[in-house]
Amino acid sequence: MSLRRSPTPGPPTRRPPSPLNNGSPQLNAAPADQIRLLDVQALDVRLQQLAHKRRSLPEHAEIETLNKDLTQLRDLLVAAQTEESDCAREQTKAEQDVDQVRQRATRDQQRLDSGAVTSPKDLANLQHEIVSLAKRQGDLEDVVLEVMERRESAQERVNELTERVASVQSKIDDATGRRDAAFEEIDREVASVTKEREVVAGSVPADLLKLYDKLRAQQGGIGAAKLYARTCQGCRQELAITELNEVRSAAPDTVVRCENCRRILVRTAESGL
Structure with a gap:
């Protein structure tokens, strides 16, 4: 001027x-x-x-929208991670239950095979317990498989959400960089105009x-x-x-x-x- x-x-x-x-x-x-x-x-x-x-600056609205998306995604990610963690603990417990039943069935089978049990009634009871344990083991193994499937699904969800969080964060970083560059340009002009005004x-x-x-x-x-x-x-x-x-x-x-x-x-x- x-x-x-x-x-x-x-x-x-x-x-x-x-x-x-x-x-x-x-x-x-x-x-x-x-x-x-x-x-x-x-x-x-x-x-x-x-x-x-x-x-x-349009970046203000862009960053605000992206931050809202990021907050929601992080909440979903925490929920998915919690579910995966819960499934991991449930799987560990179910596998321990299977192992305990398997060990007991093995001991019973060894007793049966050893010939140490001679009483017909004891033999019948032992054979019945072995059959029951086999059924119990099968049921527990089904539980383990079901938990593993749920855990795998949760892990996939965690991976998907982790990628989405990273993508949105990258967009925020890009928008923030553009905003800060605009700030620098505007602030330089403000300083120049302010000096001229003085x-x-x-x-x-x-x-x-x-x-x-x-x-x-x-x-x-x-x-x-x-x-x-x-x-x-x-x-x-x-x-x-x-x-x-x-x-x-x-x-x-x-x-x-x-x-x-x-x-x-x-x-x-x-x-x-």
């Missing part, structure tokens, strides 16, 4: 209240200083735009700049506006004929205010006066 330069201004003077100033004490500043205020305003608008751009604002009379900053805080970031074709560029309202006549008759160094929005009105060759 080119800087409009003028001789170093003297301190602004104050005159009695005027309708152009909404009853406030009249502030005066050289026309060049008032025009320079538009340069300050343009830089402040650019800083506002950069702040909005920083807040509105230089330009430093050439504006202190009282005028103080009024501008006060109005800018009150009026959504716009404290000074050009009067263009009889219209305030701050509120986009055309001046009423009485207000227009007052502006026409005002001295060039009079700091005038918009009757509608109270912003500082800066007169230029395009004001249509």
